[in-house]
Amino acid sequence: MALIDLDKVGLTFRVRTYGRITFKEYLVKGMFRRRATQTMEVRALDDITLRLGEGDRIGIIGANGAGKSTLLRVLAGVYQPTAGRRTVVGKIASLFEITLGFEMEANGWENIGFRGYFQGETPRTLRDKVAQIAEFSELGDFLNMPLRYYSAGMLVRLAFSIATTIQPEILIVDEVLSAGDLAFQCKARARIEQLFDHARLVVMVSHDLQSIASLCNRVILLDHGRIRQIGPAAQVIATYEQQAHAPELKAA
Amino acid sequence: MVAYLADIWRLRYFWSSLVRIDLRNRYRRSVLGIGWSLLHPILMTAVLCAVFCPLFRIDYRQFAPYLLAGLAFWNFLVTTSTNGCHCFFQGEAYIRQQAAPLVIYPLRTVLGTAIHGLAAMSVVLIFTWCMNGFGNLPALISLVPSLTLIFLLGWSLALCFGITNVIFQDTQHLTEVLFQILFYLTPVMYPSKLLAERRMDWLVRYNPLASFLELVRVPILEGQLPPWSAFATALGTVLVLMTAGAIAVSRLERRLIFYL
Numbered sequence: 001m002a003l004i005d006l007d008k009v010g011l012t013f014r015v016r017t018y019g020r021i022t023f024k025e026y027l028v029k030g031m032f033r034r035r036a037t038q039t040m041e042v043r044a045l046d047d048i049t050l051r052l053g054e055g056d057r058i059g060i061i062g063a064n065g066a067g068k069s070t071l072l073r074v075l076a077g078v079y080q081p082t083a084g085r086r087t088v089v090g091k092i093a094s095l096f097e098i099t100l101g102f103e104m105e106a107n108g109w110e111n112i113g114f115r116g117y118f119q120g121e122t123p124r125t126l127r128d129k130v131a132q133i134a135e136f137s138e139l140g141d142f143l144n145m146p147l148r149y150y151s152a153g154m155l156v157r158l159a160f161s162i163a164t165t166i167q168p169e170i171l172i173v174d175e176v177l178s179a180g181d182l183a184f185q186c187k188a189r190a191r192i193e194q195l196f197d198h199a200r201l202v203v204m205v206s207h208d209l210q211s212i213a214s215l216c217n218r219v220i221l222l223d224h225g226r227i228r229q230i231g232p233a234a235q236v237i238a239t240y241e242q243q244a245h246a247p248e249l250k251a252a
Numbered sequence: 253m254v255a256y257l258a259d260i261w262r263l264r265y266f267w268s269s270l271v272r273i274d275l276r277n278r279y280r281r282s283v284l285g286i287g288w289s290l291l292h293p294i295l296m297t298a299v300l301c302a303v304f305c306p307l308f309r310i311d312y313r314q315f316a317p318y319l320l321a322g323l324a325f326w327n328f329l330v331t332t333s334t335n336g337c338h339c340f341f342q343g344e345a346y347i348r349q350q351a352a353p354l355v356i357y358p359l360r361t362v363l364g365t366a367i368h369g370l371a372a373m374s375v376v377l378i379f380t381w382c383m384n385g386f387g388n389l390p391a392l393i394s395l396v397p398s399l400t401l402i403f404l405l406g407w408s409l410a411l412c413f414g415i416t417n418v419i420f421q422d423t424q425h426l427t428e429v430l431f432q433i434l435f436y437l438t439p440v441m442y443p444s445k446l447l448a449e450r451r452m453d454w455l456v457r458y459n460p461l462a463s464f465l466e467l468v469r470v471p472i473l474e475g476q477l478p479p480w481s482a483f484a485t486a487l488g489t490v491l492v493l494m495t496a497g498a499i500a501v502s503r504l505e506r507r508l509i510f511y512l
Contacts, residue, residue, distance in 0.1 A: 013510060077351040080506035094350060101345035103270070105277045110269070117266035118346060 002090035002169045002200035004052040004075055010083035011045040011074060011225075044070040046225045048084070057196055058203045059216035059233065061240050066222040068205045069174055072096065075203055076172050090200065093119055093168030095160075108134075108143030108150075108158055115162045129165050136191070137161035138184075157184055164191050171199040175206055209237050259353045267356045271363040278364075289368040290375050293323040300441055308443060314473070315443070317380040321469050322440040324376055328369035328406060329461070330431045335361045336410025337417040337424040344512050354505055355497075358410035366403055373399070373468075380472055388475035398467040398478065401486050405464065408493035415500045418511045438462055460489040 045067050052058055060068045073079045074086060076094040101118075102111050112133050116126045134143055137157045147155065173192070189211070196202050196215055206212050212219060212233060219236040221229040223243070229236050279285040297319045305312045336358055340347065343357040373395075380387065417423040438461045439447065447453050456462040463485035470478040 073348075078348060079509065092350075096349060101349045103273055105280065106273050110273065113269055114266065114273075117263065117269060118350065118352070120262055122265060 005087040006048050006050040008084040009048040009081040012082045013042040014039045056201050057216045059212035059219040060205045062222035067225040072172050072174050090169035092170045094172040095163040096174045102147050104148045133161045133165045170201045173204040267360050270360050274364045313383050320376045324372035325468050326440045332362050332365045332406040333409050333413050336413040339414040340418050358414050361410045362406040391471035391475050394471050394477050404490045408497040411497040
């Protein structure tokens with residue numbers, strides 16, 4: 001059973017507008033006002049109502065800063081919504097900013113352990129998967145090296161291999177199809193397709209409209225933190241393309 | 253509550269492997285390795301003994317184990333608190349990746365320092381054993397609950413300092429100053445009897461940290477069970493700090509990420 005239910009979800013970030021406050025300001029403002037640090041509110045998500053269920057393959061598209069990654073993090077439970085309600089049934093695995101959360105001093109094998117254990121694996125369940133991960137990453141002897149010495153592409157290979165070998169019920173991915181070199185991209189795409197077949201519910205963010213069109217059955221178009229359109233891939237992508245070309249048309 | 257604890261347990265392989273890598277990183281390319289955390293209190297003790305034994309007119313056989321035990325506890329306390337300030341920043345990448353109980357990050361800190369603390373404690377035991385003979389076994393067994401209390405003290409301190417530091421970043425500097433001050437207010441390197449002679453024993457009586465020192469010192473140095481009052485004070489302190497930590501976590505568990 002896999003289910004994600006968002007009911008009128010909103011998320012407002014409070015961002016400190018400047019990093020340093022002097023002690024004098026702190027004292028003065030602290031005495032006369034309630035809040036000493038000046039904050040700016042950013043409404044990242046607004047009034048999002050979604051019901052995703054078994055078998056859904058959801059693509060999220062939208063311009064930079066539309067709230068795509070924030071929405072994924074809310075779905076994954078990393079961010080708690082500041083308004084509305086979020087209900088999730090099922091075990092989630094998420095694949096965000098892929099190189100995040102590696103211990104750079106440890107070698108590849110050890111990092112497979114950290115990542116795996118973090119997602120709730122035990123040494124026993126992980127044992128069989130380690131070989132698969134190593135094989136898929138094609139890193140070979142580099143796995144014995146501390147991650148400090150890895151190139152960006154190698155890190156991506158490792159992260160991708162770990163995250164996709166553990167088979168979740170709900171898979172949440174952020175822009176991973178551009179991982180690694182060309183050969184690895186083909187492999188990664190095949191792996192993602194395979195994951196799409198196995199996971200019960202998938203949500204992905206991508207700027208690669210072609211893969212969105214071929215992988216997803218429903219697409220969400222986000223615009224300034226709101227859902228602008230939700231529906232079949234072809235239709236929503238058409239709206240998105242129109243929106244992207246609108247400034248050009250206006251200029252012409 | 254139970255579900256929360258179960259979650260911590262479910263992730264036990266995660267935080268324990270992080271502790272292991274922390275230990276290894278700390279002594280990467282070091283010849284002595286963990287020997288450094290043993291050597292440090294021994295050297296300090298040697299120097300302090302050379303200065304204070306003649307000054308206080310105390311026998312070094314008494315004073316050296318007294319100092320070693322005090323420094324072992326104090327070093328644990330200070331490193332746990334100062335490292336604890338950074339625990340959530342250290343785990344930021346994981347916090348941004350997936351929702352997991354926040355207390356595992358201070359747990360990572362305190363487990364690391366506790367291993368060093370245990371090593372230092374075993375030095376104290378061996379040292380005392382060599383100098384003054386093997387102590388009283390039941391008294392030594394009382395160290396088990398005492399050290400558990402000290403561990404919980406460290407965990408809740410790391411948690412409280414960690415959370416405070418995320419919201420108010422000057423905490424890390426304040427912590428250093430605070431413990432520097434407390435070091436002189438707590439009978440770590442001077443005998444507490446000296447205070448009683450000068451009518452300054454209130455300093456010890458109202459200082460909860462002095463009770464923890466008693467819990468460690470009395471069984472090792474005097475071969476007796478620590479007084480119940482010390483145990484009660486220590487337990488009370490730990491309970492207060494744990495409650496404070498629990499309240500902070502329950503209020504900030506899901507919101508801390510916005511401050512990182």
